[in-house]
Amino acid sequence: MAEWKKDESRIVEPSLWERLERTAPAPRTALTLERIAAAAVELADREGADAVTMRRLATELGVAPMAAYRHVSGKDDLWALMIDRVSAELAVPDEITGWREVLRSFAVQTRELMLRHPWMGRVPAGAVQLTPTRMAVAERQLAALVDLGLDADAMMAAFRAVTSYVQGAVQSEIALREFKEQHGWGSGAEARQALAPQMNYLMESGRYPVYRTYSLAASRKDDPGWEFEFGVDCVLDGIARRLGI
Amino acid sequence: MAEWKKDESRIVEPSLWERLERTAPAPRTALTLERIAAAAVELADREGADAVTMRRLATELGVAPMAAYRHVSGKDDLWALMIDRVSAELAVPDEITGWREVLRSFAVQTRELMLRHPWMGRVPAGAVQLTPTRMAVAERQLAALVDLGLDADAMMAAFRAVTSYVQGAVQSEIALREFKEQHGWGSGAEARQALAPQMNYLMESGRYPVYRTYSLAASRKDDPGWEFEFGVDCVLDGIARRLGI
DNA sequence: CATCGCTTGTGTACGTTGTACACCGCAAGA
DNA sequence: TCTTGCGGTGTACAACGTACACAAGCGATG
Known part of the structure; x- marks a missing residue:
């Protein structure tokens, strides 16, 4: 053909x-x-x-x-x-073998890796997937999922669910961090206080009462690590429950 | 200062x-x-x-x-x-009010939106977050999470966990789709069979036995919608369990 | 040792990009 | 009527990715 x-x-x-x-x-x-x-x-x-x-x-x-x-x-x-x-910087010790620990460890390390190399969030996503080291990382994670009695689809889906979350979360964390730096804020309260004029205009327009209230009240907002790990644990919990593992 | x-x-x-x-x-x-x-x-x-x-x-x-x-x-x-x-194309009917249904509905619709406008996956993530319509979308989702007795941190974390997953998942789906199109493959078996030479070299190197076996065996691979929704449900399950809602 | 050919680095060049800047016409307020 | 300033124009520049023809050095071959 x-x-x-x-x-x-x-x-x-x-x-x-x-x-x-x-x-x-x-x-x-x-x-x-x-x-x-x-x-x-x-x-x-x-x-x-x-x-x-x-x-x-x-x-x-x-x-x-x-x-x-x-x-x-x-x-x-x-x-x-x-x-x-x-990607070769990712190193999960061989002793870790439980599927959950392996996936979680890779997730956390991937976040650290990307924060260490913030440009990773900006590369055009196309050719990124299929490099040897990335495939080795995938291999290691998939290997932790065999022997759990999952069918191929479930395995791939579970693996990719975690990967997708990590990618999205870290990317937005990086974007936010760079946005702040670019506008000359430090971190935390100062940032939220002296928000960009556009943000101020929108926030004070009264159209986002819940957003406004809760984003001001959220005290852990300055601890992206906590939020990230909360998300990872949610995904892992969900996988465990849905696949019965 | x-x-x-x-x-x-x-x-x-x-x-x-x-x-x-x-x-x-x-x-x-x-x-x-x-x-x-x-x-x-x-x-x-x-x-x-x-x-x-x-x-x-x-x-x-x-x-x-x-x-x-x-x-x-x-x-x-x-x-x-x-x-x-x-983003104004997102329209979740007002009748839907349960937190889970609202978040899920936005997730699914966001995927469809991004597939309809694939360039969304390529926009430098910086300035994307804080547009009025996007904030309205966030508002609607957060509003679905109040009255559940959550503290502000949990609310924001739950909301953002879903958002992050969606972003990461759809972005990689788009990237994969464009990668395939760019190399002139249709979808599915043909694609996997006539993989790019680089992919072939790596796959046949024998270094990724699990990856190879299971990615060939996964039959739902041609149904990204299923995989996406599986991931969303995992995140939602995890949120429900972790936050006791 | 001479020669050939292949690999690898060089130089030049082109088309395209984002955007700074000076300009200018026209509608509206005085 | 005169002035003001907003909104569209035209020109210009530096930087980008990369095509292409060329040259310098090495290994193999005579």
Whole structure:
């Protein structure tokens, strides 16, 4: 059904990940995928996602703007490489084996990882999923779910429910944090007091009485960690109940 | 403590939202926030998030590239405007009042909304939160949670747990869908069979046996709706259990 | 040792983006 | 009638991603 393109297309060129694992192919080359990934991550950590530019990365590596393109097909590849690299920081000890503990531990660690590398919340979600390290993380979590008598659908659904929650929660936490920083607030009361004019206008319009009342009253609002873990535990509780595990 | 800037800064200019609600200020003007928002949304729906460009939007409006800047401070404002506009499509009937039904209904509708406007998954998460319509949506959901004897922290946490899950789940669903489309697959078996070479390399490497086995066995994989609702119900179950409601 | 070819880095160049800024016409208030 | 200022225009710039032709160095082959 699918039409074959030119014969050249038969020559499958090694994928990004295959190349990533090749033993250092040429000793004299200045650039490697490792070096590129490291520099990009370091740059993103230091100056934020927007600073990660092919040109900026090149100067960071002391190399011409187009040099990286020999190793990476474009910016999407670069993001994938960066995500894969920092994902290796996730380390749940092997002793932890219970499904709930494994999933919870990964959730908490993923949050810390993303807070440590806030640019992770900004990468275009497309190519993010299928990097080797991310798949290894998934593998570990799924492995904790076998032997519970679940069918494949339930297993995948449970795994993904947690993952989705974590992604959404941390992303919004990061967004909020950056929004605050960008407007020069510290944290907490000061922030809520000196809200942006737009927020003030809306809040004082009287249209959101409940929101207003309760967001002022919520005292744990300055402890995003608590809120995050509450959410994780909700998801885990729900999974346990629904799947009878 | 906070240092006052120039006196000019005292003159608070009306916020985007204040201006949005002003009755048509000048009858003969070609551009309004409404018209801009409508055109931008329509463009994004039709040609995707990347097509939404200040210049492109201008030609769509039959106007010079810089014209929109008289009404909108920049692209972030535009995104906020767009998000706010489509968020008005959410409509949960007033008859629904139980906290669980309200939250679930908003969750399901938000998914449908985002699938209908896939560009929503790509908007830089920053300015998204605090638009009037989004706050009204939050208000409605929080209102469903009062009178349950919860303290403010629990209420906000419950509300946000659901929101976070929805955001994460739908975002990844959209990303997956676009990834598939971009690679020319239809849905389902065909997709999994003709996976991208990178995926093949990784999957066949034998490093992810569980992932491989179960993702092949999962038969509901082509029904994202089921998976989504499973997750929502997990979160809701967990909230009910943890908060005793 | 000479030569070839492949890999890897370089230089230049193009089209597109967001947006700053100066300008100008026109409706409304004096 | 004159002035004011709002709203649309036109030009301009710096930065972006990346295509493409080229060059320098190495390994294999003669």
